[in-house]
Amino acid sequence: MKVAITGMGIISSIGNNVEENYAALISGKTGISSIENFDTAHAAVIKVGEIKKSNQQLAQQLGLSADNDFSRTSMLGAIAAQQALENAEIKDCNEYRTGLVSATSVGGMDMTEKFYYDYFEDESCRRYITSHDCGEVTHKIAEHIGLKGLVTTVSTACSSAANAIMIGARLIQSGQLDRVIVGGTDALAKFTINGFKTLMILSDTYNTPFDNNRKGLNLGEAAAFLVLESDAMVQKENKKVLAYVSGFGNANDAYHQTASSENGEGAFLAMQKALKMSGLNVSDIDYINAHGTATPNNDLSEGRAILRVFGENVPEFSSTKGFTGHTLAAAAAIEAVYSVLALQNNVVFPNLNFKTPMEEFDLIPQTTLKEKSISHVLSNSFGFGGNCSTVLFSKN
Amino acid sequence: MKTCYINGTGCISTQNTFETDFLSEVTINNTENVIYANQPSYKEFIAPAASRRMAKGVKMGIAASSKALKDANLTMPEAIIIGTGMGCVEDSEKFLKSILDNKEEFLTPTSFIQSTHNTVGGQIALGLQCKGYNFTYVNGAVSFETALLDAKMQIENDEVESILVGGIDETGTYTLSLHKLINLVKSEEDKPYSVLNSNSKGIVHSEGAGFFVLENEKKESSYALVEAVSLQSSLETEEVSDFIANFLEANNLKISDIDAIVLGNNGDVEFDDYYDISNSLFKNTPQVYYKHLSGEYNTASAFGFWIAANIIKNQDIPEVVSMNALKKEAYSTILLYNQYRGKDHSLIVLKKC
Numbered sequence: 001m002k003v004a005i006t007g008m009g010i011i012s013s014i015g016n017n018v019e020e021n022y023a024a025l026i027s028g029k030t031g032i033s034s035i036e037n038f039d040t041a042h043a044a045v046i047k048v049g050e051i052k053k054s055n056q057q058l059a060q061q062l063g064l065s066a067d068n069d070f071s072r073t074s075m076l077g078a079i080a081a082q083q084a085l086e087n088a089e090i091k092d093c094n095e096y097r098t099g100l101v102s103a104t105s106v107g108g109m110d111m112t113e114k115f116y117y118d119y120f121e122d123e124s125c126r127r128y129i130t131s132h133d134c135g136e137v138t139h140k141i142a143e144h145i146g147l148k149g150l151v152t153t154v155s156t157a158c159s160s161a162a163n164a165i166m167i168g169a170r171l172i173q174s175g176q177l178d179r180v181i182v183g184g185t186d187a188l189a190k191f192t193i194n195g196f197k198t199l200m201i202l203s204d205t206y207n208t209p210f211d212n213n214r215k216g217l218n219l220g221e222a223a224a225f226l227v228l229e230s231d232a233m234v235q236k237e238n239k240k241v242l243a244y245v246s247g248f249g250n251a252n253d254a255y256h257q258t259a260s261s262e263n264g265e266g267a268f269l270a271m272q273k274a275l276k277m278s279g280l281n282v283s284d285i286d287y288i289n290a291h292g293t294a295t296p297n298n299d300l301s302e303g304r305a306i307l308r309v310f311g312e313n314v315p316e317f318s319s320t321k322g323f324t325g326h327t328l329a330a331a332a333a334i335e336a337v338y339s340v341l342a343l344q345n346n347v348v349f350p351n352l353n354f355k356t357p358m359e360e361f362d363l364i365p366q367t368t369l370k371e372k373s374i375s376h377v378l379s380n381s382f383g384f385g386g387n388c389s390t391v392l393f394s395k396n
Numbered sequence: 397m398k399t400c401y402i403n404g405t406g407c408i409s410t411q412n413t414f415e416t417d418f419l420s421e422v423t424i425n426n427t428e429n430v431i432y433a434n435q436p437s438y439k440e441f442i443a444p445a446a447s448r449r450m451a452k453g454v455k456m457g458i459a460a461s462s463k464a465l466k467d468a469n470l471t472m473p474e475a476i477i478i479g480t481g482m483g484c485v486e487d488s489e490k491f492l493k494s495i496l497d498n499k500e501e502f503l504t505p506t507s508f509i510q511s512t513h514n515t516v517g518g519q520i521a522l523g524l525q526c527k528g529y530n531f532t533y534v535n536g537a538v539s540f541e542t543a544l545l546d547a548k549m550q551i552e553n554d555e556v557e558s559i560l561v562g563g564i565d566e567t568g569t570y571t572l573s574l575h576k577l578i579n580l581v582k583s584e585e586d587k588p589y590s591v592l593n594s595n596s597k598g599i600v601h602s603e604g605a606g607f608f609v610l611e612n613e614k615k616e617s618s619y620a621l622v623e624a625v626s627l628q629s630s631l632e633t634e635e636v637s638d639f640i641a642n643f644l645e646a647n648n649l650k651i652s653d654i655d656a657i658v659l660g661n662n663g664d665v666e667f668d669d670y671y672d673i674s675n676s677l678f679k680n681t682p683q684v685y686y687k688h689l690s691g692e693y694n695t696a697s698a699f700g701f702w703i704a705a706n707i708i709k710n711q712d713i714p715e716v717v718s719m720n721a722l723k724k725e726a727y728s729t730i731l732l733y734n735q736y737r738g739k740d741h742s743l744i745v746l747k748k749c
Binding site: 041117120147148149150163170173250266 | 492496499501504508510513515517518521522524525529533536542552553571577578631
């Protein structure tokens with residue numbers, strides 16, 4: 001059973017709303033830059049997909065008071081969730097059985113690392129203590145949009161938002177809820193910058209997905225949410241449907257805590273499950289929005305998994321991480337928005353910065369904007385802990 | 397539609413619940429505002445070399461899940477769904493502290509790798525070589541309940557036949573010190589602590605792991621079946637009665653059908669009035685409480701779920717968890733209600749199978 005998408009909202013380094021993101025994607029404008037919003041010892045040697053707005057500006061945009069207790073992660077999430085509701089023309093979140101499922105990797109870590117020692121000296125910052133918690137990030141978004149029903153949070157590292165979409169769709173399919181707002185949010189933090197730095201998978205320049213000479217990823221920050229609704233709701237409210245979630249698959253690579261297996265077993269299983277659920281054949285897929293983080297390990301493993309699923313007939317594929325960087329738990333949510341935009345506009349977005357094909361296989365991503373009729377998009381997201389997720393989006 | 401049975405359990409808590417019969421050895425704490433898990437010997441479950449590198453949460457998760465699988469006589473679940481409020485918080489704190497203290501230099505990746513919230517689920521999958529569905533929910537007091545709801549939907553929809561579900565949280569020294577700063581944890585002056593009739597704010601903080609094998613078939617090992625699960629982010633105290641009444645009605649249940657109610661009272665005088673239904677709707681129902689045994693943490697409700705499953709299996713409410721003097725001949729239907737600080741409300745119905 002398909003689930004309708006009736007609204008979407010996004011804030012990322014390439015735009016503050018859906019229209020701005022689309023404009024950047026079709027004009028090939030990257031959001032990767034040097035870090036400006038906070039000090040880090042690595043500022044000179046990394047590039048990031050940073051949203052060029054201070055916390056104060058974000059708070060103003062949301063109409064929050066100066067003594068608010070929103071982490072940056074919550075603010076980004078609240079902005080995107082609010083846009084999604086407006087896009088779906090939902091005024092009252094509690095009118096029907098409505099839920100919110102968000103995803104985040106490190107929650108309000110941005111505040112915890114800022115006030116780590118200050119908390120003990122300065123009472124005024126203590127309002128942020130509980131904002132660290134991942135669930136509290138989602139509570140804040142729920143409060144901002146006035147939602148009181150089912151609220152929960154998924155954290156499966158970089159695949160988190162794909163899983164939020166899945167459980168949201170499942171809650172509708174099983175008749176538990178009528179509407180679910182699903183997505184994810186993550187803000188840049190020293191914690192993740194240093195974490196990926198110790199793993200030696202941060203590029204010192206613009207990331208180059210699926211390129212033979214790829215040097216690693218650029219971290220990014222973003223939030224995006226989709227409104228999912230049941231068929232009954234769509235009919236009752238005569239809703240405009242942007243696209244459908246037509247299938248999803250989740251599998252575990254069970255190979256290594258952080259690395260993906262050489263043959264991409266988990267990714268292969270996730271894609272296979274999603275296709276099986278949707279009833280679609282591999283030949284029905286018109287575009288793959290790849291995970292494509294530009295780490296040596298991911299792109300090889302994902303490429304092999306794509307070849308295992310699609311064989312000789314791999315459709316156009318691209319990673320949009322060259323635009324946004326890797327936005328961790330939010331990645332699958334922003335890429336869900338991009339997948340819907342690809343369906344709506346019949347375009348394949350370019351994979352930026354690609355020059356040299358990988359020596360291990362013959363896979364060339366789409367490097368220029370390509371117009372073609374698109375009915376079904378497959379979107380991949382993988383994370384630490386072996387988590388592999390695939391979501392399928394369809395026009396009808 | 398298939399039915400969701402609880403066929404195996406494994407529980408690590410501040411009590412010796414791992415190696416003894418159901419609540420046969422309990423101690424009541426009223427002097428410590430933080431209590432730690434009574435950890436088993438991990439030798440049987442984890443190679444010593446690997447064990448030294450593993451976070452406490454991962455070790456508790458592996459041991460509790462191994463026990464639940466053995467109890468259900470299952471070697472490989474088709475899916476693993478974990479609920480955890482904070483994940484492996486100790487490693488998260490360790491990595492953050494070294495970033496700040498060493499000015500972002502001389503860092504090693506081990507604690508970063510362990511710090512992600514899905515480490516427990518990932519490590520269990522790795523150990524079992526379980527390539528199925530793998531999820532981690534991280535939403536305060538409904539982390540475990542979301543995992544349970546997800547599992548129940550998949551079993552009922554006949555997508556999978558068996559799922560390992562767990563609720564797990566470990567203590568973290570830094571986080572605890574912050575929670576003490578803002579009085580989320582009971583202060584020393586409030587001793588002796590009690591859960592019932594408390595007049596102090598905050599909670600006794602703790603940790604634990606409750607794991608369950610859910611399957612679509614009744615077996616000899618079955619404890620109970622999971623009839624219904626409902627979550628609600630936010631409620632006022634005066635809305636609780638309606639929330640419960642609507643839930644019961646939606647599941648074709650009357651108050652008189654409920655043979656016992658398991659309540660999440662934690663002794664926080666500011667928020668325990670959410671459980672005042674014990675004096676109104678459920679005043680004639682046998683009542684059970686458990687956080688005087690487990691302490692409070694994001695997934696303490698998994699301990700309550702373990703208590704409820706065992707009450708149905710044994711058809712008896714142990715004295716030590718009885719909140720009122722009422723008893724029943726048979727316990728066929730048990731309702732669980734939990735919340736934390738007015739947020740993350742959950743209702744679960746378990747039935748005898």
